[in-house]
């Protein structure tokens with residue numbers, strides 16, 4: 001098994017913790033050659049790696065969790081056209097099932113979870129860390145300057161997956177989104193800096209949860225516009241993306257072009273301009 005070296009900076013760049021305060025994403029994520037991404041037989045497999053002390057029963061529970069999550073994520077976002085190396089690390093923090101997770105898309109596609117070995121399958125299934133991390137992998141890395149949008153993407157899609165899993169109802173989803181996104185409003189009142197620039201400042205001040213939900217607002221509005229103008233959901237765009245574009249695109253510019261071309265509209269780039277070009281405070285016109 002590959003020996004990994006975990007150092008303190010890694011902890012600072014972990015992507016998602018199960019606490020309400022969501023941590024920052026890994027920053028060293030780069031997309032890998034698409035040739036090495038393609039699955040041998042066209043079926044995406046999860047490959048298991050355990051770091052720490054896990055009994056056979058505990059390992060079976062963790063594998064069962066990830067196989068259920070694979071089904072749920074692929075149901076909502078489409079089958080991913082690559083294998084995923086799943087790493088389970090024994091967490092020293094036993095207060096939650098999954099203390100945090102992160103992904104890498106370098107030589108291999110990897111998802112890492114820091115788990116409580118005693119966590120039950122039920123507790124693991126109700127945790128948002130796995131839908132969040134696996135959502136990240138449905139697209140190439142958005143780039144450091146668009147970390148706010150990448151985290152918004154995973155935050156939005158993780159809850160869409162959890163609606164399909166029956167963990168939230170559509171009504172609870174709507175209530176949660178209007179509440180969580182509204183809670184970020186007071187941080188985005190700048191009349192000169194863009195939403196994107198304000199997000200970068202908030203990351204520096206460790207307001208991770210604010211940026212995650214602020215960024216999720218982009219996808220919440222995009223999903224509404226898609227339903228109004230194209231009678232489709234954003235998750236359908238992500239499903240189509242897996243087959244047309246996931247292995248082709250290299251950077252966020254490619255991703256944005258692909259999203260627009262899937263719907264034959266400039267909806268995604270037009271909306272992004274409001275977040276990146278205009279003042280942050282103007283973004284709220286979209287929500288009122």
Ligand SMILES: [Zn+2]
Nearest residue numbers: 015025151154
């Ligand atoms: Zn994340």
